[in-house]
Amino acid sequence: MKSRHPLVPVARAALVLGSLALLPSLRAQVLTGFEVSNGYTDATSVVGVNDSGIPGSAAWESQGNAASTSSANPLSGDLALRILRTAETAGSSGAKIDLSGAGVDFTSGTVTLGFSMAISNYSAGTGNQVQILFGNNTINPGGSKYWTSLIFSDGVLYLYRDNSGLSNNTGVNLGAYTTYSALGGYIDFSISFDPVAKTYTNVTLTGTETSADLTSSFAGTALPWLSGTAGDPGQWLTLVVGGNDIVTVDFDNLSLSSIPEPSAFALCAGLAGLVAVLSIRRRRTVAETA
Incomplete structure (x- = not known):
């Protein structure tokens, strides 16, 4: 009977379990395009919608006057989330959702x-x-306290950072909106950060006019979490238009994901290598005894 190295099944089991543990972190835990398939209806408030692309039981809530879905200017699919203000009135308009139950690490x-x-x-x-x-x-x-905050103010985009441990945050000028896309055109934002070190790791903007990788400018920059005060930020995502503003803004292709540390991938790679080495040794042993 052909013998099997006693560590082969153990190593294979560890490899499988480790890979399964990593799988949830290798995909976007939150991914939505505000489509009918996600639970939305065209030209209807998003308040109360429990999006199928957002794990957990949280539903969208109103932030002042509520946001609605719209088929007027989606980037992809049929719908986008739209915040529309046609008159300068007091109070904000928008929507918010608690993503703490979405499974992001x-x-x-x-x-x-x-x-x-x-x-x-x-x-x-x-x-x-x-x-x-x-x-x-x-x-x-x-x-x-925020993990990140992006502001459009009078035509200019600002990404906020911690103000050197003081009790306030500072906006960093990313340039004019129209540098990236004309008004009405979309800009894709990807903002990555280390939630333990509380620093940015990657910032990219992609528009129809130009794109920018601002990672070199932001890598290691402190998040706007008010480091001079205790506690981590919450996990509320708020999309809002300020009071006394006239604005039309659409949001599409929202995602939130976590990626494990490189050491986790290194562990799986090491286990895969161990399985390969033990299997080769087993085949050599079988061949020598045949």
């Missing part, structure tokens, strides 16, 4: 937030017209 590795945004018009001079906030359930990009 904030204890190691890298977390990436991706989304596409198209701003069609805005009221110049009112400032902070569009805000994408990921962190605490607040609207205060300069003075609350």
Whole structure:
């Protein structure tokens, strides 16, 4: 009878279990295009929708006047999430959702937030017209805790960072919106960060006019988490238009994912190598005894 090296089944089992453990982290835990298949209806408020592309039981909530789906300007598919304000009135408009139950790992590795945004018009001079906030359930990009926050203010994009351990955050100018896309055109954003070190690891913008990899400028830069105060940010994603603004903005292709540390992949690679070596030795042993 052909003998099997006693460690072969053990190594194979460890390899399989390790690979299975990594699988959830190798895909986007949150992935939605706001389509009918995700649970949305055209020209209808997103409030109360429990998106099938967002794990967990959380549903969209209103942030002031609610956002709705729209078929007017989707990047892909048939629908996008639209926030529309046609008059300068007090109070914000938008939607928010708690992603803490979505299964994204904030204890190691890298977390990436991706989304596409198209701003069609805005009221110049009112400032902070569009805000994408990921962190605490607040609207205060300069003075609350966030993993990241991106602001469109009077035609310019700003990505926020911690202000050297003080009690406020600072926006870093990424350039004019129209540098990347004309008004009405989409810009794709990919923002990655280390949730343990609280630093950015990758920032890219892709538009119809130009693209920019700002990783070299942001790698190692502190997240806007108010390092001078205790505790991590929450996991609320808020898409909002500020008060007293006239704005039309569409969001599409929202994703949030976590990638394990390289050491986790190295472990699986090592186990695969061990299985290969033991299998080769087994075949040689069988051949010598045949």
